[in-house]
Amino acid sequence: MTKVGIDAINFYTSDFYLNLEELAKERGVDSDKFKIGIGQERMSFPSPDEDIVTMAANAAYPIVQNCDKSKISTIMLATETGVDQSKAASIFVHELLGMPSTTRAVELKQACYSGTAGVQMACALVERNPEEQVLLIMSDIAKYDLDSPGEPTQGCGAVAILISANPSILELSPKTGIHTESSHDFWRPNYRQTPVVDGKYSTLVYIKAAKKAFAQLTEKSGVAFDEIDNFCYHLPFSTMGVKAHLKVAKSAKTEKPKEELLKQLDPILIYNKEIGNSYTASIYIALCSLLDNSETDLTGQKVALFSFGSGCVGEFFYGTVVEGYKEKLHTEAHKAQLLNRTELSFSEYLRFYQFKLPQDGSTFQLEHETRGMFRLAEIKDHYRVYSKCER
Numbered sequence: 001m002t003k004v005g006i007d008a009i010n011f012y013t014s015d016f017y018l019n020l021e022e023l024a025k026e027r028g029v030d031s032d033k034f035k036i037g038i039g040q041e042r043m044s045f046p047s048p049d050e051d052i053v054t055m056a057a058n059a060a061y062p063i064v065q066n067c068d069k070s071k072i073s074t075i076m077l078a079t080e081t082g083v084d085q086s087k088a089a090s091i092f093v094h095e096l097l098g099m100p101s102t103t104r105a106v107e108l109k110q111a112c113y114s115g116t117a118g119v120q121m122a123c124a125l126v127e128r129n130p131e132e133q134v135l136l137i138m139s140d141i142a143k144y145d146l147d148s149p150g151e152p153t154q155g156c157g158a159v160a161i162l163i164s165a166n167p168s169i170l171e172l173s174p175k176t177g178i179h180t181e182s183s184h185d186f187w188r189p190n191y192r193q194t195p196v197v198d199g200k201y202s203t204l205v206y207i208k209a210a211k212k213a214f215a216q217l218t219e220k221s222g223v224a225f226d227e228i229d230n231f232c233y234h235l236p237f238s239t240m241g242v243k244a245h246l247k248v249a250k251s252a253k254t255e256k257p258k259e260e261l262l263k264q265l266d267p268i269l270i271y272n273k274e275i276g277n278s279y280t281a282s283i284y285i286a287l288c289s290l291l292d293n294s295e296t297d298l299t300g301q302k303v304a305l306f307s308f309g310s311g312c313v314g315e316f317f318y319g320t321v322v323e324g325y326k327e328k329l330h331t332e333a334h335k336a337q338l339l340n341r342t343e344l345s346f347s348e349y350l351r352f353y354q355f356k357l358p359q360d361g362s363t364f365q366l367e368h369e370t371r372g373m374f375r376l377a378e379i380k381d382h383y384r385v386y387s388k389c390e391r
């Protein structure tokens with residue numbers, strides 16, 4: 001059987017962020033509620049000339065630069081912040097990256113989960129034609145109502161992953177555990193810009209799905225909790241992953257002490273505390289965080305990942321880290337981007353938040369604000385015009 005998995009991974013987030021201490025001050029809340037209670041410190045916030053297409057192209061560009069584009073059979077873009085009801089966002093990205101017309105492009109949706117459906121579909125495609133690769137991008141902007149419980153759990157980001165045979169970073173097992181069940185914990189009707197969310201209920205739905213999916217993963221793969229060295233979780237906020245990990249550990253009847261379980265999650269939370277929620281991208285930014293920040297060499301170690309999308313679908317799957325993986329990472333660029341972001345004042349945050357593109361198809365030029373390579377430049381005749389900035 002062909003070994004299939006992650007051959008390259010890179011993330012991108014906006015160069016602007018709001019410090020949650022500032023948000024706490026403005027909302028009259030103790031800042032420890034955000035820092036300790038939900039485990040977040042800052043949240044990336046996109047400028048008006050950034051959207052899921054520009055973030056996706058920025059995340060994928062360094063990967064595409066280093067590979068043979070003609071080998072990429074497919075670009076999949078997973079998002080729940082789509083820019084069009086009909087045209088796939090991946091076609092815009094296809095054009096921005098200069099992909100050949102022989103590469104197919106499609107968009108995927110199931111709340112924060114769909115990127116993982118993409119991973120499984122991409123692995124199946126590569127299994128069928130091992131000489132081909134799939135470029136999978138998860139890109140989202142998590143935006144909640146102002147002054148609502150969800151406001152401190154906003155954020156944005158995109159991750160690009162190259163799935164190929166004989167991968168250089170993470171070899172994925174075909175054995176996975178899945179839990180699908182209809183729930184109304186978080187959803188966004190077409191007429192709304194922000195989701196309807198019952199955060200407390202969503203936590204319960206998430207934990208139930210994680211426990212069920214993990215039990216099925218163990219049953220199908222024979223891999224027990226204690227045989228897994230590292231865990232990555234979808235992180236709408238950091239303490240969500242922590243709560244779920246402790247519950248999964250308990251139901252898997254591990255004897256590991258709580259301190260050890262908590263320590264297992266330290267490296268995956270580092271980027272999330274800075275970026276905030278990024279929906280589909282979140283779990284794969286957690287994976288970058290683990291690979292970039294782990295104090296030990298992860299070669300040969302097992303990494304289990306829990307992907308969750310409200311509504312709901314949860315999937316636990318795992319992979320084994322490949323020798324030499326560090327050489328393929330973009331660790332320095334990831335750290336540099338987070339270090340060099342610009343802090344927004346509360347009024348600048350409100351300006352970004354409240355910005356609306358024209359809804360009537362009229363021509364509109366956007367001010368150049370992002371420092372990313374790709375930006376949304378103009379709206380005309382109801383369509384989006386993107387541009388690549390020379391740097």
Ligand code: COA
Nearest residue numbers: 030032033036037038149150153186198199200202236310
């Ligand atoms: N110091 C430390 N901790 C504090 C605190 C303080 N001063 N004040 C409150 N906390 C803790 C609370 O005890 C609580 O901890 P617990 O969850 O362990 O009980 C936590 O901070 C959150 O406080 P709470 O009052 O429950 O927050 P909230 O009602 O404002 O809602 C969320 C928090 C996370 C539910 C809300 O931000 C949300 O709904 N976010 C969106 C989540 C989402 O998108 N889910 C769907 C996708 S998975």
